[in-house]
Amino acid sequence: MTETLNAGSSRAMLEAVSRFVIERTDMLTDADLAIGDGDHGIGMRRGFEAALSALETQSVDTPESAFKVVGTAILSNTGGAAGAVFGTLFRAGSKAFAGKDAIDGDGFAAFLESGLEAVIKRGGVTEGQKTMIDAIGPAARAARGNVGKGLSAVVASAAEASLSGVEATRDMIATTGKARSLGERSLGHPDPGAISISLILKAMQEFTATA
Amino acid sequence: MANPKKILNDPKKVVPEMIEGLVAANDGRLYKLDNLPALIRTDIPDGKVALLIGGGSGHEPLFHGFVGKNMGDGAACGQVFAAPSPDVIYEAAKAVNRGKGVLFLYGNYAGDNMNFDMATEMLEDDGIDVRTVRVTDDVAAAPPERTHDRRGIAGDIYMIKIAGGASAELDSLYEVERVARKAIANIRSMGVAVAAGSIPETGKLTFELAEDEIEIGMGAHGEAGIARQKMKPADAVADELMEKILTDLPFRKGDEVALLINNLGATTMMEMLIVNRRIRQILEREGIKVHRTDIGTWLTVQEMAGFSVTLMKLDDELKHYLDMPAESLGYSRM
Numbered sequence: 001m002t003e004t005l006n007a008g009s010s011r012a013m014l015e016a017v018s019r020f021v022i023e024r025t026d027m028l029t030d031a032d033l034a035i036g037d038g039d040h041g042i043g044m045r046r047g048f049e050a051a052l053s054a055l056e057t058q059s060v061d062t063p064e065s066a067f068k069v070v071g072t073a074i075l076s077n078t079g080g081a082a083g084a085v086f087g088t089l090f091r092a093g094s095k096a097f098a099g100k101d102a103i104d105g106d107g108f109a110a111f112l113e114s115g116l117e118a119v120i121k122r123g124g125v126t127e128g129q130k131t132m133i134d135a136i137g138p139a140a141r142a143a144r145g146n147v148g149k150g151l152s153a154v155v156a157s158a159a160e161a162s163l164s165g166v167e168a169t170r171d172m173i174a175t176t177g178k179a180r181s182l183g184e185r186s187l188g189h190p191d192p193g194a195i196s197i198s199l200i201l202k203a204m205q206e207f208t209a210t211a
Numbered sequence: 212m213a214n215p216k217k218i219l220n221d222p223k224k225v226v227p228e229m230i231e232g233l234v235a236a237n238d239g240r241l242y243k244l245d246n247l248p249a250l251i252r253t254d255i256p257d258g259k260v261a262l263l264i265g266g267g268s269g270h271e272p273l274f275h276g277f278v279g280k281n282m283g284d285g286a287a288c289g290q291v292f293a294a295p296s297p298d299v300i301y302e303a304a305k306a307v308n309r310g311k312g313v314l315f316l317y318g319n320y321a322g323d324n325m326n327f328d329m330a331t332e333m334l335e336d337d338g339i340d341v342r343t344v345r346v347t348d349d350v351a352a353a354p355p356e357r358t359h360d361r362r363g364i365a366g367d368i369y370m371i372k373i374a375g376g377a378s379a380e381l382d383s384l385y386e387v388e389r390v391a392r393k394a395i396a397n398i399r400s401m402g403v404a405v406a407a408g409s410i411p412e413t414g415k416l417t418f419e420l421a422e423d424e425i426e427i428g429m430g431a432h433g434e435a436g437i438a439r440q441k442m443k444p445a446d447a448v449a450d451e452l453m454e455k456i457l458t459d460l461p462f463r464k465g466d467e468v469a470l471l472i473n474n475l476g477a478t479t480m481m482e483m484l485i486v487n488r489r490i491r492q493i494l495e496r497e498g499i500k501v502h503r504t505d506i507g508t509w510l511t512v513q514e515m516a517g518f519s520v521t522l523m524k525l526d527d528e529l530k531h532y533l534d535m536p537a538e539s540l541g542y543s544r545m
Binding site for chain 2: 011085182
């Protein structure tokens with residue numbers, strides 16, 4: 001169990017997250033082909049490949065800088081809506097760690113909360129529109145509700161809640177993004193962006209459970 | 212379904228290799244920014260209001276094929292079907308700016324909107340004046356009371372032509388923006404797809420359409436349209452598109468229009484001319500005069516087959532900018 005993440009372990013966790021998402025490119029492509037144009041998988045791969053390379057080459061002396069490096073790499077290299085919102089999640093979320101040497105349960109909940117707020121502002125979306133925030137929202141609330149139990153429990157609760165969020169997007173009709181035009185034809189399919197959030201949190205859960 | 216045949220090298224490198232070829236095809240009239248997928252005219256006049264266009268790649272010649280004299284001053288290129296990132300847009304905007312500010316012109320998609328808005332915030336921090344006009348011509352995408360939810364499709368071409376002309380002649384960013392806003396208020400388009408296109412890197416078709424099916428109103432990335440129907444004759448397809456387009460603005464007896472028929476990639480000129488024949492019959496019946504016709508391949512979706520129809524209602528000012536000469540790889544006129 002890992003109950004705090006310093007700069008070095010933040011970097012190691014984000015590298016694990018990047019590899020985890022990259023390995024699931026085809027799964028994300030297939031999920032996106034069902035309701036979008038099928039570029040979500042390769043977009044996420046581009047972003048997290050850039051994140052991996054940035055984590056290897058750039059100086060990371062705080063948890064904040066590790067998350068910001070990842071966000072900036074995703075923002076600059078992914079493109080599309082995914083680059084904007086996933087880049088914003090990590091960049092804006094990193095501000096929750098400002099001035100801190102390590103991430104604890106409270107810090108992780110604050111990361112999800114500030115990331116969520118920034119993505120909502122950038123995308124002009126609310127929960128229930130079948131987007132990635134339908135996974136972040138429940139994750140942030142679960143994390144906050146479990147803050148007293150320590151980092152690994154907080155991350156695990158966020159990961160589990162995000163999966164429920166992904167399932168809930170099956171019953172939502174997309175009202176934003178390229179899937180919007182599908183209307184009721186989007187029913188039954190989970191949102192690919194929400195799936196990516198659940199993958200990111202799953203990788204964080206595995207890292208904090210074992211490291 | 213079998214993956215489409217494509218003449219490529221490494222599918223991961225389609226965008227940089229396409230850009231290299233595009234720069235070469237312009238014979239020195241534009242250059243590429245170092246390490247960034249953005250193309251800039253080499254001869255932007257001093258003191259000109261700048262026009263920056265951009266969007267996902269894979270729709271060539273849109274957008275980056277429309278950089279040139281009296282067209283876009285520069286283009287920010289994204290990956291295939293994905294908006295460019297804020298830093299590409301930011302650097303491209305700085306490269307085209309001649310002190311009079313920059314008009315951003317692009318199709319209305321969530322990814323483009325967010326990335327261009329982030330770049331706008333960065334440029335405003337630098338004291339560079341930026342205005343934005345989004346192309347929202349696809350009548351299939353949302354009802355008339357929600358034009359802000361409509362996608363940009365082949366209306367992009369007339370928008371670049373009009374804004375390109377206006378930015379070459381008018382002295383202020385706000386005047387150029389005014390003309391561009393007038394143009395989009397008067398442009399309506401709708402398309403039909405008969406076969407899907409693919410994303411080179413995945414090799415997969417973006418949607419599935421049965422052998423005997425067409426989709427009316429399909430978007431430029433395979434977004435669902437209004438209805439999936441059985442294959443039908445060209446005249447019946449043209450009738451359905453024109454009915455939606457004409458009643459949307461609406462276009463009325465006595466109006467003068469420009470007509471653009473855009474090939475989505477794999478449709479033949481013969482088919483489009485047959486469609487044009489029917490469209491002209493309809494416009495004549497409705498008492499609408501055609502000032503000029505453009506039939507060609509401008510906004511493609513890889514090997515998607517189908518076409519779209521665009522009408523722009525003209526006044527003297529729009530006619531003036533439409534008729535100006537223009538020089539670019541994708542659209543030129545004397």
